Amino acid sequence: MNLIKPIAIAFLLPGLFPLSQASPTIMLEESRNILGLDTLSWEAPLPFDQEVKTGKLENGFQYFIRKNVEPKDRVTMYLATKVGSILETEEELGLAHFMEHMNFNGLKHFPKNELVDYLQRAGVRFGSDLNAYTSFDKTVYQLPIPSDDPELLKNGLQVLRDWAQDALLTDEEIDKERGVVLEEMRGGRGASQRMRDQYLPIMLNNSLYSHRLPIGTEDIIRNFPYEVLRRFHEKWYRPDLQALIIVGDIDVEAIEAEVRRLFGDLKSPENPSEHIEHKVPLLDKNQFIAVTDPEMTYTLGQISIKHPEEKVETVREFRRSILKSVYSNMLNARLSELGQSAHPPFIQASVGIDEFLGGLDAYTAFFVAKPNEFEGGFKALVRELERVQQHGFTETEFGRAIVSIQKNNETAYIERDKKKSDSYVNRYLNFYLEDSPALSNEDLYKLYKQLLPTLTLEEVEEIGRTFYVDANRDVIIMAPDKEKDSLPNQQQVHMWFGEVAGEEISAYDDKVSDLPLLSKEPQAGKIAAVKDIAAIETKEWTLRNGVKVILKPTTFKNDEILISAFSPGGTSLYDDSEYFSAAQAANLVNNSGVGQLNTIELRKYMTGKNVNISPYISERSEGVSGYADKEGLQTAFELIYGYFTEPRIEDDVFQSIITRSLSMISNQESDPSFVFRKSILENLYKGSIRRMPISEEGIKQIDKERALAIYKERFADASDFVFTIVGSFTEEEIKPYLENYLAALPVLDRKEEAKDLGLYEPEQGFEKIVHKGQEEKANVMLTYYGDYLYGEMENLNMNALESVLSIKLIERLREEESGVYGTGARASTNKHPKNRYSFTVSFGTGVDRYESLIASALDEINKVKQNGPLASDLEKFKIEQRRQLELSLKENKFWMGQLSGAYQREEDPTYINRYLEDLDKISVESVKEVANKYLKEDHLFKFILLPDEK
Structure with missing residues (x-):
């Protein structure tokens, strides 16, 4: 259970569509039509999902x-x-x-x-x-x-x-x-x-x-x-x-x-103990605590205001839960926008009204402060909360929030017959355990559809006035030890609330643009050739500008289209002196606007669109990836065209990312896990900046203009790009977008290949012990590295080795020796730039046991090398692979990975049809052979993290 909100930056994409509001009188009239039942009122209980069979036994x-x-x-x-x-x-x-x-x-x-x-x-x-x-x-x-x-x-x-x-x-x-x-x-x-x-x-x-x-x-x-x-x-x-x-x-x-x-024969005790539902009492006072730790890597402030729980059992209560969502949506959009400013007051901030614990709900606002700037971040967050209290939201913000929820409702309903069983399980689980609503797909859709037009901006603003109050408020601060002296006490925090509330805070200015995304329409091109890959119901189209498009229409989802593209090159083509600019170029472009819209305008433009397209530049390639539904296809292809022809890196975005990045890494050396990872990479790759975590010096080397120039170089020539499109489309539906956008992409007809940087692990293994951390615990990584004979059967045998060893490690280290909570083996293989492999066994344990457990792990490895795996363990791997393949073959994501990966590695895209035949060829002897070939003692690297030396 997350008692403190997790730190995860989420970009909201509000758009441009205002929504007319219904008056309270109209709302009451419309309530009679909720779910299409004339007699249903606001106080009617939410209907239970009638598509599930329920029962209660006598016991x-x-x-x-x-x-x-x-x-x-x-x-x-x-x-x-x-x-x-x-x-x-x-x-x-x-x-x-x-x-x-x-x-x-x-x-x-x-x-x-x-x-x-x-x-x-x-x-x-x-x-x-x-x-x-x-x-x-x-x-x-x-x-x-x-x-x-x-x-x-x-x-x-x-x-x-x-x-x-x-x-x-x-x-x-x-x-x-x-x-x-x-x-x-x-x-x-x-x-x-x-x-x-x-x-x-x-x-x-x-x-x-x-x-x-x-x-x-x-x-x-x-x-x-x-x-x-x-x-x-x-x-x-x-x-x-x-x-x-x-x-x-x-x-x-x-x-x-x-x-x-x-x-039916389950028994209860003769005198069953009373099952008491415990509560968290409201104390009717404000509380404060600031805690620090030498290994904390950032400073987090949280304002949590507790309220009696509001159950969602009636139509009226369901409607109120939507109002809370709308409030949080709009306020988080503002906080995200503030975080993108040139000099953001915090690294990240978020607000939500959620269930808490023990019969309570909580209005929670948190922020991650920049180093030694807690006061500025705290006041900036509170100022935004006060801005809403004083001035409310704008009609355009409200409209975007409603449109966003409407789109989510429509998308969920379209996919209702493709809904996975797990989602239904969670619906009934929460109904039983938490008294949460268990609405049918139809009822949920109708409720949203009929209730959303009845919401008013005034009601949303009243949510803020109800929940953001000066009572039952906790302020909790977590920070590194070294910032202890700069943290406030309870009296100071109370004073800050008052100071911000007394400021003259201006109303929010909702800046939107009515410009189209692209400055001009692309010049459409044509299809040059079509190749049928009938074995996997896939087509390979080549456009006249050289762009290759792999098309696999599916029916796995009703309205999901995945898009991915790659081109060889990447950061490998740039010297170390330009590496940081090259490595961050796509991230900077992706966080900026595109075409005629800046980042804020773009996010608002994207409201109500189930579309996401992001460019990337990796070490050996560049490309784009994302998804869309049919309605959003044109927007998706406009974005692709824009990221090729009209990219931008905005000054505010650049400064914001640099500032926040410097802040986030300022205390990373206090984290034992970071120090351990850094030491491993330093020893394996001689401290190459391309393998090490980015440093303050590296961040400061990022040059905005050079990053944009490198990005444009990478996307200047589409002739060697391969696009893969998988999902719910037909060739007739997708063809106009391929001709109008992909066939119009610029070409230079240059021939590029990614460069081999020669960054390989040493030939001879070694042991490295790192001391960092207060806790009496050890983390162990045993990894084999070396050259590899890349191939279909070799890869399968390597995967089998990973599986059978994981089984044996759990049996030995966890079940027999009770020395670990989790352990396992992981194999990784690469075809380019050179055939290489790594094979890792990892676990955490006590400092008094790590040596004996290393010995046990190596003993299990040696048993496989000497005798091969048990036939029963190998059979478990084969059955699991068959069963997982049955599921995977019906997933768009699986086919995207298979097709895109095959073209990138220059492999046969139809191999999946032979996979089960090859799986049957794996034997005890073949796995034993692979184990002896790659798990060699002189290729073993032992990395061990122990506590600080006393």
Whole structure:
């Protein structure tokens, strides 16, 4: 659960379309037509999704079952339990989460680790498919499996039945899992955890929640008696607190009958413990805390104003939730615009009104401050909040926000029959656990469609006045130790609020442009040649200017078109002296406007358009990538043409990115993970600036004019570009855009190839130990590097080696030795500029165990080299690959990667049709051969991160 909003810069794209508003009188009249039912009023409860089969057994167990054929022959099953860490006693701290672990370590029908082994043999991936999570108020288990195998489907339901009440909880397995959970706890330690422990009591008003973090305490996990866990399981894993959610390509009636048979005999204790719904009390006071840590890399300020939770159960309440979204949309657009100014007052800022915890909602505003400029960032954020309080929003801002929500609603509705089962599972999961609405696709669409025109600007502004108040307000500051002296105290922050509120704040000026995106219409070209690649239902078109276009129409989505293009060259063609300008050129252009619109105008122009096109320049190529729907295709191709012919780097954008980049890296040397990564790269590539994280000196070397010149050079010649377009279009629909825009792109007919920079790892492996960090933990990376024999079968065998070793590393390091929480192997191969490979084993553990675990990992590698993998493990890999391919072949993203990658690597694009044949050729001997060829001792590099030396 994210108690502090994550730091992620999101660009909003508001547009230009004002919307007429309905008066309150009209709103009341229109309410009678909500969902097309004359009798429905504002106070009517939101209708439940009637397409799901629901039921409640006599023992209180509930179920939600729905047929959905996306993806075909798959079913997703969740067991939801209203059991979380908030229910724990002082002697049980961490046992709700520990119990979640134990449900994978011995069940009635799947003793010891047989559950994971059985499901892996069915093609289910542990971690990415088979998983679970525990929070304060719930524990949820997830199992997506194939539904075309009756035996597997039957056993999948049995797994869920065992999860519900039949964990074995043997002494041996409990003791083994203690070490795993302790390593999970150890892995989470660091600056964030240390600061969280200080501010959480303030944020949670010193409620029970602040003393019930799901991970628990080391003392309890290490020492709790077996019977304490068994009593917790017996007390809380009971049918009246559980529900089953099943969505997929299934026979609903048959599944319901099986659920009733399997789960009807679940028992509750004779005297069940009361399931108390705990609350976070409102204290009716403002709070403040500033915490620092030597390993914190940035300064974050958060204003959180708590309010009683507003449930969304009626039409009126649903409408109010939309008003909150509109408010946040408009205010975040302003903050994003301010962040793009030449001298931004903060690195990033955001506002939202969301559910919080324990019966509360929260109005949360946060910002990331520039180094030693906390006051300026704080006041700038508060000033924008006050600007809305004093002057409200403009009609044009309101119109853009409405149009944006309308477009999202239309897009979701168009794709309703392609909706994945997971989205439905989450709908019913949240209904059961959180009392959230579970509307049908039709009802959700109609609600938005009928409610949006009734919203008024005055109501949105009232949302701000209701939630942005001087009561129950927390100000939380997190910062590096070195900024401690520049941080304010509570009295200063209170004074800043007053100072900003007393300023003469001008109204927001919503600057929009009525100019078209492009300054002139392109001169259309023609198609020169067409090649049919019938084996994969793909066409290769060559345009007269040399541009090559790979077209694969699909029906996987109703209205999704993916676009990608590449050309050889990239930053490799520029000297080190120009590297930073070259490497940042496309990013600077992408963050600026294009054609006749500057960055702010462009974002407003893009409102209501389901379109995104971005240019890039990598080390060995340049190009564009993005997506559109049919309605947005013209805009997408206008953007492509504009990025080729009318790019720009705006002064404000350039200064903003430089300023924010310098701010973001100012404290990075305090982060142990950064120092570790930097040391690895420095030792592998002799400190080459092309491999090292960018430094302050590197940022200052970025030259705006040279960056734009380099960008224009890279996109001056379209004759060697290959475009790949995949999705819901026909050749007739796409042809005019190819002729009018791509065939009109400029050409120079130059012949370019990316340059081999000679940046390769040393031939002889070595060990490097880095000391950085306060926590008593170790991070280990064991990596083999070297030359590689690139080819289809070699790559497949390498992938198989990755899979079988990952299985063995988890079994040995986690399950047998209880020394890690997560581990695995990862293979990477490159064809260009030279056939190379890397093969990495990584894990985190205690400083007293890393050496023995390295030895164990290398022992597992040597076993594969000596004996080959177990045939059963290799079969797991093959089954997983077959099952994943069944899904991938129906995904636009998969085909985009396959086609674009094949052309970029100069490979056969139809290879996927032979993939399964080659998969069958993989053997114990072939994997053993690859292991011996590439996992050589003299090619092994050991990188180890340990704490600071005492």
